[in-house]
Amino acid sequence: MKQSTAFGIVAATSFLALTCLACKKGGEERSETKAAVRSEAEIKIGQTMPYSGPASSYGTVGKLQAAYFKKLNAKGGVGGHKINFITVDDGYSPPKTVEQTRKLVEQEQVLLVFQPLGTAPNAAIQDYLQTKKVPQLFVATGATRWGDPEHHPWTMGFNPSYQLEGSTIAKHLMSAQSGSKIAVLYQNDDYGKDYLKGLKAGLADKAKMIVAEATYEVSDATVDSQIATLKGSGADTFVNITTPKFGAQAIRKAYDIGWKPTHYLSNVSASVGTVLTPAGLDKSVGLVTVAYYKDPTDKQWNDDPAMKEFITFMKEDYPEGSLSDSFHIYAYIAAQTMVQVLTQCGADLSRENIMKQAANLDFAPGLLLPGIRIKTSPTDFFPVEQLRLVRFDGKDWVLFGDVLSAN
Structure with missing residues (x-):
């Protein structure tokens, strides 16, 4: 055994x-x-x-x-x-x-x-x-x-693919708020770099909208200092490319220091139970991410x-x-x-x-x-x-928009 x-x-x-x-x-x-x-x-x-x-x-x-x-x-x-x-x-x-x-x-x-x-x-x-x-x-x-x-x-x-997710977020970001100043936090490995590559590819010649980037290592204790630095950049949009522990920290810290950007969260940290609840559901309202499977907390699937x-x-x-x-x-x-x-x-x-x-x-x-x-x-x-886009309303991830494909 x-x-x-x-x-x-x-x-x-x-x-x-x-x-x-x-x-x-x-x-x-x-x-x-x-x-x-x-x-x-x-x-x-x-x-x-x-x-x-x-x-x-x-x-x-x-x-x-x-x-x-x-x-x-x-x-x-x-x-x-x-x-x-x-x-x-x-x-x-x-x-x-x-x-x-x-x-x-x-x-x-x-x-x-x-x-x-x-x-x-x-x-x-x-x-x-x-x-x-x-x-x-x-x-x-x-x-x-x-x-x-x-x-x-x-x-x-x-x-x-993280590049697909990043480009999907970029396309929505440009259509919803094309004049944004974007700050990005990402894990310093292929995961974070792939996602950032997709984000920049989706932004194309608008990639200059990214005004600040910060990385973290999986061995780091927190990302609090990175969040404070990104807030100081003056960005009004935050793309949060993290795994669950750091995703929860970033959501909570941004709220606690009074930074209220339009907040995009990587799908791998989109769990209500594992990430949003520890971060604080009230602090997670308005988060946007992508989804491809049904959310067990979403009541629309109760009879599914x-x-x-x-x-x-x-x-x-x-x-x-x-x-x-x-x-x-x-x-x-x-x-x-x-x-x-x-x-x-x-x-x-x-x-x-x-x-x-x-x-x-x-x-x-x-x-x-x-x-x-x-x-x-x-x-x-x-x-x-x-993929589909979803926005957190304080209780559930709410679908909006159409199915988006790699093509």
């Missing part, structure tokens, strides 16, 4: 296994990338997740997915195969991610790595997994590097069949999870997408076929916003390329 710092014992006990190890066919052992299901009907899936460290609020993603696969196993698994989901803590630390991923691949012999979280942690393991030809599937980050099938055919992202099913799952299978935390919707949709890929694989659960099916998706999980689909192709490794 393997112990997870997030939820105790996480190995082949809680959720029966989905262990795809190489087996022999026709008297000859198949190659490492031709792993086949063993007679025990197991498929083993690995994951690294920050159950500790500066991004630990994301740990609930892995916990929910563990509960989802456990429930699926109780119903017979996928095509009769049970899932052994091994999710381990990397503390949002790239060196730790490398260490844990090597253990998953070389000791646990997982078929694939599903939803490893974080831009820097995933960048640290990408080349290793390419060399091993192990799928790095539905990476939980929106950096553009996860959608490059020509150079990294074993890696596929899941989130809408998919939301009812999700709430039942939460109450029965993950009762410790908050229904106000939109990360749970995200985690649920990602798990459904993983199951869709495995279902499409049929009897061929080789690593090559896993990637082939992941690159041939076209379906709409019920918790996506209307008009948005998960769609991929052999040349398009971005599953979600449509």
Whole structure:
């Protein structure tokens, strides 16, 4: 058994296994990338997740997915195969991610790595997994590097790209307040830089509207000083490109020092339960972000069949999870997408076929916003390329505008 710092014992006990190890066919052992299901009907899936460290609020993603696969196993698994989901803590630390991923691949012999979280942690393991030809599937980050099938055919992202999100915000900003003075706070890694690149691309020749930029490191204690500096720039618009801990700090600090800009928030920090509530709901009124899945706090979805099913799952299978935390919707949709890929694989659960099916998706999980689909192709490794704008009214994120696409 393997112990997870997030939820105790996480190995082949809680959720029966989905262990795809190489087996022999026709008297000859198949190659490492031709792993086949063993007679025990197991498929083993690995994951690294920050159950500790500066991004630990994301740990609930892995916990929910563990509960989802456990429930699926109780119903017979996928095509009769049970899932052994091994999710381990990397503390949002790239060196730790490398260490844990090597253990998953070389000791646990997982078929694939599903939803490893974080831009820097995933960048640290990408080349290793390419060399091993192990799928790095539905990476939980929106950096553009996860959608490059020509150079990294074993890696596929899941989130809408940060550049798409940044350009979407830019287009709205120019239409709503074209004379703005913009201040930007961003995480000093590929996540923040990708988003800023998209923002500037969307602004095009209006990029000079950005009058101040400030960065932070994930190891920083707070971003209070950065917020004070950005306020001092005279900016009337604030683009907040942060992860949850720092997102909540930025919202709260801006309000407390009397800075009341038009405030755009990155989608990865848009959870009412995890970010806005700690920051203060009253301090979050008027925030604008993008969305692609339904918000569990939004009453318009009370009678929605998919939301009812999700709430039942939460109450029965993950009762410790908050229904106000939109990360749970995200985690649920990602798990459904993983199951869709495995279902499409049929009897061929080789690593090559896993990637082939992941690159041939076209379906709409019920918790996506209307008009948005998960769609991929052999040349398009971005599953979600449509967004909606939403504004926080003090209780809920309220949709406005049309579905916006990458095209």
